[in-house]
Amino acid sequence: MKITIIGATGMAGSALVNEALRRGHQVTALARSEEKLAKLPTDNPALTTHVQGAFTLSTADLQATDVVIDAFATAPSLAFQHVDLAAHLVAQLRETTSPRLVFILGAGSLQTGDDHHLFVDDIAKDPNAASFISVPQNQLKELNFLRDVDNVNWVGVSPAANFHPGDAVPALLGTDELLVNAQQESGTSAGTMAVAILDEIEQPQHHQVRFTVADK
Template sequence: MKIGIIGASGKAGRDIFAEAVRRGHETTALVRDANRAAEVLGSDAAVLERDAFDLTQADLAGFDVVVNAFGTTPDQAFEHVDLARHLVETVDAQEPRLVFILGAGSLRTGEDRHLFVEDIAESPGSEAWIAIPQAQLRELKYLRDIQGVNWVGISPGALFEPGPAAGVRLGKDELLADEAGNSRTSTGTMAIAVLDEIEDPAHRNTRFCVVDG
């Protein structure tokens, strides 16, 4: 399968790239800096050096799946929605399939099923970075309103950090946690969930979540 990964040299993207290569897929890093990608992914990694907002229909047409693991700084968080819109408007109908790595803020939690982003907003120091989960919530809302494009979104747990896979536990729109109340997703776990979904699609035009299991 031909897989393109936007943000392949970033926190989530690098493990997704490695897992796709490990499984034998024809995998291309779609990145702004080819030198940086070579440092992170290896000099033999297939790279298309392109700003994500400059990707054209011709660029994307050769892929079966494009994974959006794009990351931003808080002051540029609005680009999450902008890039989702650009990809949706650029792909040719149902191909390639779009896979979006979303945030945990759009998940539901508590007995009243409030959005987790509300809890994030109450965390000390969150004002410095809450623009990102807020933007990713808007991104999901945008995706849920579109038609005619084959997409899926995947959200991690409350804590999303680099690390090897630690089991895979899937859910839908609820923030998952273990018996101790921990809600964690390693980048390795996310990579496995992404590739499992690519190889054996179980979700269409919806979002699901994954935590270490």
């Protein structure tokens, strides 16, 4: 399968590159830094790297692949670009079924507590929230935008509260509730996320919805 990964040099993106290559897929890695792209396993003939801004991707670029994974990350001051990029990708692919779009969303849009409030409300209570809260807020807007898209083949994936580097471990899967494991921890490693996304790509279980994954 041909898989294009936007933001391929970030924590999530690089884990996705490695997992997709491990499973024998053809991977195109996109990022804004040639230096960072060079740190990917470029000796693998199944990997192609390109320095390209995601907003320059055309319909032709996107339709040259089977799956596009949006692992885009940005500074809090530019967090609105999460919504803008989702809108750009969707606009290029209206009334199509291929490629499939996979969006990595934040945990803030998940529900938690007995009253099922949004987790972003809890994040906002962090004393340092002002410096980063725009990211989960805009990822919530991104999901809300996607939920109105019914003529593009998309799926969203949210991590648990603590999205961190690390290898894959056994996973918990859910839909819209923030997941907590038996140790009362709510975390998702980049490796666990990569495995969950590749599993979904290879054996689709979700269509035009968001699901969530956490370390078990």
